[in-house]
Amino acid sequence: MAEYKLKTPLSDEDVSKLKSGDIVYLSGVMYTARDAAHKRLVDLIINGEELPFDVKGTVIYYVGPTPPKPGNPIGSAGPTTSYRMDPYAPILIEHGLKGMIGKGKRNEAVKDACKKYKAVYFGATGGAAALIAKAIKKAEVIAYPELGPEAVRRIEVEDFPVVVVNDTYGNDLYEEGRKLWEQK
Amino acid sequence: MRVVKYEDIVKSIKDMIIYSTTHLAPDMQKALEEAYENEKSEVSRAVLAQLLENAVIAKNEWKPLCQDTGLAIYFVKVGTDVKVEGGSLKEAIYEGTAKGYEEGYLRASTCDCFTRANLKDKAGYNLPPIVYFDLVEGDKIEIEYAAKGGGSENVSRATVLAPAAGKEGIKEFVRKVVSDAGPNPCPPLVVGVGIGGSFDMSAVMSKHSLFRNIGTPNPDPELDMLEKELKEELNKLGIGAMGMGGTETVLAVHIETYENRMCHIASLPVAVNIQCHSSRHSHITI
Numbered sequence: 402m403a404e405y406k407l408k409t410p411l412s413d414e415d416v417s418k419l420k421s422g423d424i425v426y427l428s429g430v431m432y433t434a435r436d437a438a439h440k441r442l443v444d445l446i447i448n449g450e451e452l453p454f455d456v457k458g459t460v461i462y463y464v465g466p467t468p469p470k471p472g473n474p475i476g477s478a479g480p481t482t483s484y485r486m487d488p489y490a491p492i493l494i495e496h497g498l499k500g501m502i503g504k505g506k507r508n509e510a511v512k513d514a515c516k517k518y519k520a521v522y523f524g525a526t527g528g529a530a531a532l533i534a535k536a537i538k539k540a541e542v543i544a545y546p547e548l549g550p551e552a553v554r555r556i557e558v559e560d561f562p563v564v565v566v567n568d569t570y571g572n573d574l575y576e577e578g579r580k581l582w583e584q585k
Numbered sequence: 586m587r588v589v590k591y592e593d594i595v596k597s598i599k600d601m602i603i604y605s606t607t608h609l610a611p612d613m614q615k616a617l618e619e620a621y622e623n624e625k626s627e628v629s630r631a632v633l634a635q636l637l638e639n640a641v642i643a644k645n646e647w648k649p650l651c652q653d654t655g656l657a658i659y660f661v662k663v664g665t666d667v668k669v670e671g672g673s674l675k676e677a678i679y680e681g682t683a684k685g686y687e688e689g690y691l692r693a694s695t696c697d698c699f700t701r702a703n704l705k706d707k708a709g710y711n712l713p714p715i716v717y718f719d720l721v722e723g724d725k726i727e728i729e730y731a732a733k734g735g736g737s738e739n740v741s742r743a744t745v746l747a748p749a750a751g752k753e754g755i756k757e758f759v760r761k762v763v764s765d766a767g768p769n770p771c772p773p774l775v776v777g778v779g780i781g782g783s784f785d786m787s788a789v790m791s792k793h794s795l796f797r798n799i800g801t802p803n804p805d806p807e808l809d810m811l812e813k814e815l816k817e818e819l820n821k822l823g824i825g826a827m828g829m830g831g832t833e834t835v836l837a838v839h840i841e842t843y844e845n846r847m848c849h850i851a852s853l854p855v856a857v858n859i860q861c862h863s864s865r866h867s868h869i870t871i
Binding site: 402422437464465466467468469470476477478479481482484504505506524526527528529530531532534535548549550562564574575577578579580581582583584585 | 636642646690
């Protein structure tokens with residue numbers, strides 16, 4: 402179990418050195434999107450249209466924050482459950498997405514895409530939303546404002562704490578961790 | 586007949602929502618501290634430490650513990666000798682909910698189940714809530730409130746077993762629900778189990794059981810024992826905090842049954858309502 406500090410955008414080299422269970426502190430720009438926004442992003446790709454942000458090397462954070470209090474860039478902002486993005490993630494990974502941050506299990510298609518195109522699924526601590534918000538220094542809605550909390554935001558983060566759940570080698574922290582502690 | 590003012594109910598509900606979503610319930614705080622002490626996996630301990638730190642930040646800054654500030658769920662007991670002046674109790678609950686969520690900078694999470702459009706403009710901010718009313722003797726209004734997030738609701742399940750399945754069948758069903766849920770509902774969890782009544786009532790009871798404070802024993806000794814057995818068995822699953830693997834998956838199992846443990850002679854309804862570690866529940870008596 403290693404610890405890394407990484408800056409976005411992420412390269413193939415960055416993600417290839419990560420193994421499930423590693424702790425990573427991410428800094429730089431990333432984008433937020435939940436399932437409603439993912440559906441629109443994938444529709445754009447299918448129709449050959451331009452995305453509202455460059456997906457190459459990008460990290461997407463699965464979050465629908467609370468409204469910011471005056472003076473704060475963002476409200477509380479913990480991860481949402483990731484399986485809802487499973488139908489859309491592989492095509493984004495194919496187009497260069499390098500990291501996803503959420504919580505909970507991914508399906509085989511997402512794990513396979515992580516292996517094939519080199520991308521990583523990070524887990525953040527669900528319910529640690531006030532703590533995680535501290536790592537988000539700036540936030541700006543850049544697409545789909547009508548989706549409210551589900552709008553796409555460009556966020557700037559500093560030392561955003563995550564754990565590698567699915568790496569580029571097919572490992573899965575949830576499966577390994579559970580096997581280690583399961584009592585038959 | 587005692588008279589309660591509509592505006593007073595609105596304000597009490599608003600204040601309760603803002604406090605409850607930013608201050609971890611004392612029973613959950615204690616349970617997480619104990620889990621942190623007992624957890625044997627380092628990864629899960631690190632997660633629990635983050636949750637305790639999160640609770641401090643949320644409390645100090647009056648910031649939501651979790652961005653999913655939930656659907657507003659109410660169980661309301663209305664005394665037959667109390668009357669609301671200036672509007673109906675139901676309207677007061679709706680208005681208090683909208684005000685609490687909007688003025689508290691909480692998330693509006695209600696949407697149309699087909700179009701998925703947020704309902705804040707059509708119905709009101711985070712409206713409508715889910716409200717269960719019950720009539721009781723007396724001149725008080727008792728309101729229990731919970732902010733119930735979507736992640737733990739999504740893995741909750743209900744079934745109707747054959748009576749022959751018995752206690753073992755109930756245990757097997759609960760184990761399957763928690764095991765299948767794995768990391769998704771944000772463990773460590775409180776597992777609410779409603780047994781008996783009807784198909785729908787078992788689900789309502791499973792939700793209501795989550796209002797009981799962790800550590801308060803079940804008044805029925807047989808069910809208390811079943812809760813303890815289930816907790817021990819569920820913790821053998823090894824899921825751990827946020828599913829990272831560990832020994833502390835379930836903080837408590839709460840079982841609720843209908844009056845006289847009733848159900849139909851042909852049925853054994855069982856419902857499991859999962860509560861994440863961000864348990865936000867409180868109650869007021871007006």
